[in-house]
Amino acid sequence: MAEKLYYQDQYLQTFNTELVEEKQDETGQWYAILKETAFYPEGGGQPFDTGTLNGVKVVNVVEMDGEIRHYLERPLSLSDANVEGKIDWERRFDHMQQHAAQHILSAAFDNLFRFKTVSFHLGREESTIDLDTNVLQETHIHDAEELSNRIVMENRQIETRWVTPEEAAALPLRKALSVEDNIRLVIIPDYDYNGCGGTHPATTNEVGMIKVLGIEKEKKKVRVSFAAGKRAYSHFDKKQKVLERLSPLLNAPQENMESAVLKLLQTKTQLEKELTDTKDMLIGFEARELLSKHTDTEKPLTALYTGRTIQELQRLGRAIVSEKEDSVAVLISETDGKIQIVCAKGVIAAGNIKELLSGVLPLVNGKGGGNELFAQGGGQAVISAEDLQEKVLEIWLSR
Template identity: 55%
Template structure:
């Protein structure tokens, strides 16, 4: 499609437009699309997502440029394709993309001018944007300076110019990065600040971007990925975070200024309680081990028990406490956990039975897997045998 037919390049503010249907077809996936003789719908490209809207009251859910034509994908095909049809662009979505895309230009130019950090990646998501900066480190001070400069450019409400130039004319402009295309080159210019080749849609002035707020950054391989928002998304982020903050002030019973201290206290108290709880668990396990060991005196130095919903780690610790206390004892535990059987078999140092071999005999009968050594082994499998029957099976194999 010729540039003259791409109305979004003539005027990014067009909401509605008339057009004729050139053709209506299905793609390889069976999705219906129409091609128009002119369009204000922006197709996916240059990091900017596609426009949505409607054509003759049919919802447009995707727009792509393929094989030299712009395809407008419709939820249902048009029954009548003759005559003039009205295209209507979802303006809220379009203007949001204009704010975000222009804001990205401004922020990238700020990092470039201040620190020579080039932008080598850009993604415009549904809620936030990211740019990848060609640096391995980024300080909070640098982030603050770049954000301040970007918002200063916005506040100055500078005019944004768009020019179509030839490859030969590019030398007249101090481009922030080299252009990929070699003909029909479109420059988006913020005078005395940023000169950049771009095929996306942008507002007429920097003031329409409203604001830029950097949210976070992290290292990605040898680059820094920076997350931010522009325009109305700044307000949305503030609303979301303010709602969370207000809820936290109620839950923590602390004013906003004391929130950090309240959270730190809560975390420290939680850690202290965890230590107390862990000590209590250890004492209970030791008490339980002594009780189970007392039973073994009446059963030829064998501790065999069935449990419900005990973790394998807990059973292992309990078995080790028992065998450490009495080197003549054998320990066999079976636990049922959410439709699974778990086994722990252990022997005291003075015994010679092979626990690994014993577990290896039992696991095939419950379709299980496990491992260990001659003195301590464990495994798990399907609970199609009752835990009591499995324990009896272990004792029978032992004999």
């Protein structure tokens, strides 16, 4: 196993070492084995480090089969016995901030409410912890967040310590250890004692602000999303800019935006209702107008349209047969090479509308359905709407 320099100095950004071996895995990907490394391999919820080895990009780092594999974008030169490694420091320090923030936030929920953290995920933009509780109130979040940021501002030491099982047993560990040897603890004295193999800053102040971003129920647990440090600033900055843009649009200061939005939504709902009522009124006028012009009661009332939606045709068809219960209506609309058909029949009119539609749909390679009083469908405009209208009348009269 390579010597793990990230445990000796988590701030080490460059290092020189020897190439022990370079080979391909079963998928053909090249990886390098080094005598020592500052690259952290993925584990314990913390992602792997990236960077370069002699200028070649390191795209993944895993610890397996007793070795740390540095997966490379391409193989190193055969003459590369000596290797210079460079860590992507921005990525590493971000991971250190988020991981330490998780310890602090998890300890806050545990210390205040005995809500245990059962899993942790460090994502690209935000991280999550799953708490062993099915209830998490706003006061829980507020108090845990407040305590967490107080610990940050107190600039406490974050210590790491290798201990024996007996030494670990004498400490107030937040959760049971997952290993029985090579036990490494991350400790914030008088606050949190936890087994962990990840990298963390030396002090809590370096974690920066910790902000809970949201919660969601996850089976019998609650998932808490959070961000810390630069990520928390980025979230705040984006939201602040959104608020600054919304304030003049809503004609309200930020503290009154909620009431302004609620008022806007209420107005929108009222306007939508008024619009629907107006459309219904117009549909009724249109239905009566069509009925007044339809004089041949032996034939269905038919009407052709361009660009009319199936929903509008349905409402018009229902309005027609509601207005005149012995009427039959067939409405056809052609749009962008497609044909929509709605057939409606009043409750005292003769015939079966579903059978009529079934006879029409094959003419347009269409599909549809309904019942004897109301049916709809659509297909391709392989024949014109006018020709389809004539076919409708033929089928109805020949029934």
